[in-house]
Amino acid sequence: MKNTAHTTIIVLNGPNLNMLGVREPEIYGHQTLSDIENLCKDKASQLDLSLDFRQSNHEGELVTWIQQAYGQVLGIVINAAAYTHTSVAIHDALKLHQAVPVVEVHLSDPKTREPFRHHSYIAPLAAAIYAGLGAQGYVKALEFIDKNRKRP
């Protein structure tokens, strides 16, 4: 049986990212979340990896998905969106994943925006952070996890 822990990257997207394309395009661009998913799928297949790409508007659902991914993935890419700046629960769940890289992604650069976006509860657990690069940040996150994978 194929061991998904060596081949799967989970990409988690938080609240309002399902509205990309129509949501503040001057900040987030015109790409939809499906466009970003397709970009990630292309990169994952180039790297010979499987991709599990998800979005939720619910903090608890994201926490459950992070828990369920324990021991099942090569790494986690997370754009927790607004929960980045508020969620101790997501921080605690990510702490489970000390054995694999967690990569924080943002389309915009929160550090150059309103002060309430400057703090991240994800950052202390992140092996890398890509912010302000638009959808390319996701691609870079996948490349980072691939480069750092421990080959069996």
Ligand code: DQA
């Ligand atoms: C975001 C930045 C967050 O501050 C914001 O709440 C988002 C999107 C980004 O991708 O730039 O929803 O994570």
